[in-house]
Structure formats: structure tokens, C-alpha cells
Amino acid sequence: MKNDLTNGLGTKHPCAQNACAEGVTGIRDALYVLNGKWKLPLIFALTEGPARFKDIQRTVGDITAKVLSKELKDLELNEFVIRTVLPTTPVTVSYELTPYSLSLHKVIKELKDWGIQHRQRIIASRKVNNKLESK
Amino acid sequence: MKNDLTNGLGTKHPCAQNACAEGVTGIRDALYVLNGKWKLPLIFALTEGPARFKDIQRTVGDITAKVLSKELKDLELNEFVIRTVLPTTPVTVSYELTPYSLSLHKVIKELKDWGIQHRQRIIASRKVNNKLESK
DNA sequence: GATATGGGTTTCCCAAAGGATACCGGTATC
DNA sequence: GATACCGGTATCCTTTGGGAAACCCATATC
Numbered sequence: 001m002k003n004d005l006t007n008g009l010g011t012k013h014p015c016a017q018n019a020c021a022e023g024v025t026g027i028r029d030a031l032y033v034l035n036g037k038w039k040l041p042l043i044f045a046l047t048e049g050p051a052r053f054k055d056i057q058r059t060v061g062d063i064t065a066k067v068l069s070k071e072l073k074d075l076e077l078n079e080f081v082i083r084t085v086l087p088t089t090p091v092t093v094s095y096e097l098t099p100y101s102l103s104l105h106k107v108i109k110e111l112k113d114w115g116i117q118h119r120q121r122i123i124a125s126r127k128v129n130n131k132l133e134s135k
Numbered sequence: 136m137k138n139d140l141t142n143g144l145g146t147k148h149p150c151a152q153n154a155c156a157e158g159v160t161g162i163r164d165a166l167y168v169l170n171g172k173w174k175l176p177l178i179f180a181l182t183e184g185p186a187r188f189k190d191i192q193r194t195v196g197d198i199t200a201k202v203l204s205k206e207l208k209d210l211e212l213n214e215f216v217i218r219t220v221l222p223t224t225p226v227t228v229s230y231e232l233t234p235y236s237l238s239l240h241k242v243i244k245e246l247k248d249w250g251i252q253h254r255q256r257i258i259a260s261r262k263v264n265n266k267l268e269s270k
Numbered sequence: 271g272a273t274a275t276g277g278g279t280t281t282c283c284c285a286a287a288g289g290a291t292a293c294c295g296g297t298a299t300c
Numbered sequence: 301g302a303t304a305c306c307g308g309t310a311t312c313c314t315t316t317g318g319g320a321a322a323c324c325c326a327t328a329t330c
Contacts (some may be wrong), residue, residue: 018184024246027176030250036287037170041162045155053307060159067288069308090306094179101300103252107245112158115165121235133191166283171317202318209297225276225327272330279324287316294309298301 030107033078038063043080043101050084050096061102071106080104168213173198173206178215178236179243185219185231212270215239 034040038060043058045051056066057123072095075081078100169175173195180186180194192203207230209237210216215236 011210013198020183020194021196022251023179024176026247026250027179027252028172028250029254030246031172031175033253035172037163037166040166041159042191044158045161054305058154060154064287064289064308065308066289066290070288084291085307090295094305095211100256102250107242107249108162110242111165111243114239115161115163116157117238119161119164159283173318189275199317199321200278201280201318201320213302220277225325272327275327277325280306280322282320284319285317287314289307289314291328292311294307296307297305299304 026086034104036071038067038081039075039133040108040111042068042071042075043097043104044112046081046095046097046101047108048052052094053091056095145171147224170207173202174210174215174244175246177203177206177210178239179247181216182231182240182243185229187230187268188228191230210236220258 005129017020021116027062035039041060042056051059053065053068057063057065060068063071076083079098082096082098084096086092086094137247176195177191180191186194186202188200188207191207192198192200195203198206207216211218214233217231217233219231221227221229
């Protein structure tokens with residue numbers, strides 16, 4: 001037998017025929033603008049409405065002012081966020097989602113739900129392990 | 136007026152009262168295991184069925200063997216992927232999604248769709264700019 | 271005997287991400 | 301007068317992500 005290339009994998013992978021290329025590209029495009037540790041959490045933090053710099057910082061936790069400042073600029077550039085300086089004393093700055101960023105709603109919802117579920121799964125599996133260890 | 140803190144932002148941001156904390160944590164948890172340029176594209180590339188190392192490499196394109204190897208190990212550790220060595224000559228290695236990774240289906244679908252849509256938007260807006268420039 | 275393929279590993283390297291800390295001007299509060 | 305808050309900057313530093321290229325063994329093919 002001339003080295004059966006299917007190897008039980010089913011003749012050929014569709015992706016090998018470039019059928020998945022568009023999907024992979026889509027995901028890579030999305031990740032290109034949403035990359036990093038903070039962009040999605042930040043967008044999520046603004047879904048309930050506009051917020052100010054320090055408020056955002058407190059909400060998302062851990063993020064330093066420098067990083068927050070840079071991430072917000074990125075989000076502004078990519079038209080996810082609008083920055084407004086309010087003429088109060090002292091000035092306050094409001095960050096607000098753009099209509100376009102609302103198109104990310106489902107992505108963010110699914111990711112959030114998955115994350116919550118994943119944490120519970122991890123915790124549950126740790127409990128099981130602890131029980132096994134204490135035997 | 137005692138410096139109205141609402142600043143037109145609506146009395147207080149819910150997040151400031153910690154109401155969004157679970158959501159932010161969920162997103163951060165998800166990103167923690169799905170971080171980087173490659174994990175989501177890789178999982179997507181496997182959604183059509185098992186595939187071998189080189190096949191995956193060709194499908195996602197650009198990824199070096201070293202990085203692919205490391206990413207697949209990560210995915211294995213987090214129970215998204217199963218690695219199977221088949222006793223052929225030469226050995227072939229099959230990577231396959233776990234049932235758990237199927238829970239990412241919606242996340243990946245939404246991200247992919249968004250990415251495809253986003254690329255079209257960018258292209259469309261470039262066309263508009265070109266027209267404006269050529270006036 | 272040379273070359274190709276599969277499935278990687280090793281080494282070296284660079285750029286980017288991101289954290290820590292200090293600081294800024296202006297205002298308000300104790 | 302000291303302190304705190306707001307919305308950031310500037311500087312320095314470490315970590316990581318990830319690319320390039322070489323190499324590995326084994327088989328198979330020309």
C-alpha cells in the first residue's frame with residue numbers, strides 16, 4: 001500500500017484546499033485590531049455608557065495609566081471610541097463607544113460568556129483534584 | 136454648584152459600582168487562554184476536522200514550525216486539542232479538537248464574521264478616500 | 271547518492287507589550 | 301500648608317511573542 005496519506009484523517013482536509021482561508025483571514029484581521037490584553041475588556045467596560053479615564057481604570061483594574069492611555073488612543077484611531085473633553089473644572093474626559101464598535105457586541109458577549117463558563121470549569125476541576133489528592 | 140460629577144455622563148457609571156466586574160473578568164479569563172496571534176486561527180483551522188502538522192501550517196500560513204509547535208502544545212495543555220501520533224511510516228501526527236473546544240464555536244464564528252465584515256469596511260473606506268483625493 | 275517530506279527542536283535575535291515609578295498643572299478639600 | 305483628585309506624560313525596565321535559519325532522524329523517491 002502506497003503510504004495511505006489519509007491516515008484515518010479523511011482523504012484531505014478542506015483547509016488544505018484553501019477552503020478555510022477566508023475564515024482564517026477573518027479571524028486574523030479581527031485579532032489585528034483587537035490584539036493585546038486590554039482592548040476587548042476596555043470596550044466591554046464602556047458598553048454600559050460613557051466613562052471617564054479614572055473610572056475606566058478602576059473598572060478594568062490593574063491597568064496602568066500609561067497603558068490605558070495608549071490603548072484608548074488605539075481604540076480611537078480604529079473608530080471604536082470617541083474622546084470628548086468636557087469644559088468643567090478641572091477638565092473631565094469622557095470616553096464613549098462609537099456606533100461601529102457596537103458591531104462587536106456579539107463577539108464580546110460570546111467571549112465574556114465563554115470566559116465566565118471557563119473559570120467555573122477550572123474551579124470545578126480543581127475541586128475534583130483536591131478530593132482525589134486527599135484520599 | 137458643587138462640581139457636578141455626572142458631567143453629562145449620567146449620574147454614575149454602573150461599572151464604577153462594580154457591576155461590570157464579572158464581565159471584565161470573564162473577558163480577561165478568556166483572553167488569558169486564547170491570547171496571541173495564533174490560538175484562535177489554529178482552533179478555527181481544525182474545525183473542519185483533524186489535520187496534520189504541515190497541513191495546519193499551510194492552512195494558517197506564515198506561521199513558523201517553532202511557533203506552531205509551541206502554540207499546539209499550549210492548546211493541548213488547555214484541553215482544546217488532542218495530539219495523536221499515528222504508527223505510519225514515517226510517523227504522522229494528527230491534531231484534533233476536543234469536545235471542550237467546541238464550546239468556543241460561537242466565539243470563533245462571531246469573531247470570524249466580524250473580521251470579514253471589518254476588512255470589507257476598511258476596503259470600502261479606502262475607495263472613498265481615493266475618490267476624494269483624486270478630485 | 272541527492273533531494274524531498276513529515277514533524278519537529280535549537281539557537282539567535284529583535285520588536286512590541288506592558289509594568290513601576292515619578293512627575294505635571296490645576297483645583298478643591300482638610 | 302499638606303494632601304488628594306483628574307488626566308494624563310516621561311523614563312526605565314523586564315517579559316513575551318514571535319520570526320529566521322539551521323539542524324535532526326527517518327523514510328521515500330528520482
